[in-house]
Amino acid sequence: MPRNNDHPRSIHCPRCGYQLESSIAASEARGEDNGRCSECGLELAWSSLREVQTDPIWFVESRIAPRHLLRRAVETLVMCVRPFAFWTRISMGIPLRMRGLLAFLLVVALVGHSIGVGGRVIRNTRYNWLKRTHPTANLLFAIVSPASNHFASTIIDTYARLGTTDNVGLAMAFVRAALLEGDMVLTATNNGQPAFVVAFARAPWLVDPPTTRRLFAGALVPMTAPLLLLLLPISLGRARVRRAHIVRACAYSTALVLPCFVLAIYATHAHWYMTVGTTNLLGRLEPHVITIFAAAIVVVWMSAISSRYLRMSHPIAVGCACTTIATLISLMTSAAMFGAL
Ligand SMILES: [Zn+2]
Known part of the structure; x- marks a missing residue:
C-alpha cells in the first residue's frame, strides 16, 4: 500500500468530511479492510481513500485530463x-x-x-424572413439575439426612412432591438430638423x-x-x-x-x-x-x-x-x- 509518510495527509469521509484516521487505524488493527464512517454511516473500503481514484475520462472535473476542458464539458453535458x-x-x-x-x-x-437560435429560425420561417430585403442581416441578427422579436430588415428599412446615413444611430437601434425592446421610436436630426419613425416589433416571440x-x-x-x-x-x-x-x-x-x-x-x-x-x-x-x-x-x-x-x-x-x-x-x-x- 503506497503511503506518503513524509507528508501524512488527513483522510476524510468523502460524503460528510469527518476525519477518519483513528477509525481506520482501529479498524485495520482488527484486521478489517473496510468499515463505516462513524459520523454518517457511509460504507467505505479503506484502500479507496488512499488511492487516487480513477476519474471518468469525459468528466469536466476529472483529475486525469488528456482532453481539452471544453470538450470534456460537452461530453459531461451529454x-x-x-x-x-x-x-x-x-x-x-x-x-x-x-x-x-x-x-x-x-x-x-x-x-x-x-x-434559442434553432427555435428562432423555425419560428421565423413562416414569416418568409429570408426573402425580405436583407436576408443575411436577418440571419446574423437571429444568431446574435434569438430572443428579440425584431427582424433586422425591418430595422434597416425603417431607419432608412429617417433619411440619414448615421451608422451609429443604426447600430444603437440594433442594440436596443437585441435587448428585447418592443416597438421602438427611432430618431435622427436631418438637416437640422428632428425626425422620428417607429420600428414595429414584427417577428414572432x-x-x-x-x-x-x-x-x-x-x-x-x-x-x-x-x-x-x-x-x-x-x-x-x-x-x-x-x-x-x-x-x-x-x-x-x-x-x-x-x-x-x-x-x-x-x-x-x-x-x-x-x-x-x-x-x-x-x-x-x-x-x-x-x-x-x-x-x-x-x-x-x-x-x-x-x-x-x-x-x-x-x-x-x-x-x-x-x-x-x-x-x-x-x-x-x-x-x-x-x-x-
Ligand atoms: Zn461520513
Missing part, C-alpha cells in the same frame, strides 16, 4: 442524459474543480443559446412574456431541489452532507433547464394557455406544464444523485421529498407572479 449512469461514475472523492464547473456552465449557456415567467418558475425546480438536500440531514445519516457535493449537484442541475427551455419555445409556438388555464382540470394544469415537466425529470435526477452519488439509505424518498418541496416553491413563485394558481 452524459447528463442518463442520470443514473452519470452519477454512478462520479465519485464523492473527486475534489470540486471550479474551472471545470465554470466550463460546464459556459457550455450549458452556449447550448441554451443554440437552442421566441418565448412570449407569460411563458417566460412560467419558464423562470419551472427552472426553479432543478435549481432549488439540490439545495433542499441541506434540509434533510436525517436522511443523510447523522451528519450533514458536505457543501461541495451540494455545489456540484446544483452546477450539473443547470443542464435540466435546457429541456424546459425547449418546452417553453414549443409552448409559445403552439399557443398553449400560459397566462390562465381553462376551467376543467387539464386546462387548469396547462399553465403549469413547464413546472410539471421539470418535476418529472428532477425526481429521476435527484434519485440518481442520492442513490448513486451520495449513496444514501432512502434515495427514492429523498429524491421525491426534494422534488416535491422544489415544485411547491415553483408553484408559489408562479402564483405570486400571476396573482393566482
